Amino acid sequence: MNYGARSQPASAFAAPWYARVGLMGNPSDGFNGKTLSVTIRNFWASVELWESQQLRLLPHPLFDPSTFSGLADLHFIGRREGYYGGSRLLMATCKRFQELCTSRGIALPSKNFTMRYDTNIPRQVGLAGSSAIVNSAFQALLSFFNLSSEHIPLELQPSFILSVESELGIQAGLQDRVVQVYQGLVFMDFDAKHMKEHGYGQYERLPRASFEWLASLPFFIAYEADPSDSGKIHSNIRARWDAGDEEVLTAMKNFGELTLKARTAIENRDHAALADLMDQNFNLRRTLYGDACLGWKNLQMVEICRRCNSAVKFPGSGGAVLGLCREEPRASVDAMDKVQEALEAENYVFCPLDLVMPEGL
Template sequence: MTTCFARAALAGNPSDGYGGAVVALPLRELGAVASVEESDTFTVRAHDRSLHRLLTAAAEEYEARVGPIDGGVLSAITTVPRSVGLAGSSALVVSALRALASTNAHRWDPIDLAEAALAVERDRLGIEAGLQDRLVQAAGAPVVMEFDPVSFRALRSPIDLPLFVAWSTSDAEPSNTLHRSLRRRFDAGDEHVRTSMVGLAGQARAAAAAIERGDLRGLATAINRTFELRALMVEIDRTTRALADVGRRAGAAMNSAGSGGSVVGLVPTVDHLARVGDAYESAGFDFLEVG
């Protein structure tokens, strides 16, 4: 069995698809687990059509990049809430690619694994997406990622970072919706979108430096500014706006964790997390402290 965790972007998103930079971290409390059981022929076992499509496309991409799959039954389960912007589908794909690699001792380079996972969804399934979800999931650690050219570096903070994520499953919307709109505008030469992407990359680099200094105030500024730049490019959906407002009223710096109905927040102290969690519970949203 192989595991891949959900992820939350802290700053710079969604500039990853546009040559920018992003800081993100895995959410070890939520993840997907894939396995390949012994069988003479290869098949995919899934409980719904969407999962079957993901796993089948992952197997096809694996064969194209690595070689034939001799046999086995590929299956996967997940605890990541679907379509809320926490990279649930890419967690399934990455875990599946890892499980397939375990059958013939193939060793994935993190960037190669991330690019293969992106190809599964973007090229084989027609889902508009960027590399950052898959790259932080392939790295399995908090990272700052650059995308022109692609590189990443693990981030370590001298202090605990009091972070959380919150989401709503009732109004979830696939991230593909937002990404398609942005891609059309960027490709059409929309100067506002292009300038904003440069600004977002700058916020990612500022966030990375703040994390390594243990500078919570600087990190909070980069998180908030990322959300502001995002709001200048696209209309923030009602659910994400409501989630961000709950956190802000409770004293947190807020950003969209992805694109689909989830947010990530930073508070001044670990003790502050309980107060924020109560606020989200009262508002009827899901809440998770990031360990």
């Protein structure tokens, strides 16, 4: 944290949590599919919480402004940051946390707290910024009230985070919440029968050796500097799925098959196979959603990456692309420079990825 009138109290509970990129299978997480996702060190959200006489949720000076130098300043900030900051995420998390504890018979001690957040996750580009804030707040609350996965099992925590966002009307699937809770490289199977019987999917953090190989590859992301709302990208696919549309049902099954193949490619340390599968994932998504839904800026980023010999797909719901240079890591420096130059020439933000799997996992 780097703002606020007071320094962090010694008794503060701080919980930084990372953004993620969907490596394979998305958007099938919302449609009983399978996905692979990994956390990245580049972007994070953090919530601090300390005991106080009253319960206070502090607004962020940039994302929750209430004072402006004038209408021009208000217009600029509103256009860039939108109307919805993180304060609503904190309030909804606290509300749902109270309800969760009540439903599980957990009697919380009578003590109040002050909570504030910070984040550097780009907004509205599909990098799971809202879920990172919610998860960070949730984990801080668990620590503050001395609760753990023994009280609220790990496999149930992603569903809680999703419930907070759903209450706010944020469109999303479980993938982002699962990988941000489990961290590292995570395989997820959202099989309908298992979900119905247990209330959650089958989640597996892959071995550190697999993560470390993946982290050695030349991944990057690019995103729009002035994005639109990523939640709109899902189009009418949900309605078609609910109606039993055969094209949608088949596509979601195929996303799952690509995920299984990607897991095998990672286990076999097959760079070329993984790159090919990323391209297939995007091609399938493009066929299903159509160019008008994906948006010309997203398509332009994809075409630039492919011209520069990089595999590419969406890491989330839109506004950003995940790229993988096809050259082997030791020979990829020039390739990375080439794709960076091409993307930045069109005013896209370029960022080499630093994958993260916290120690001890």
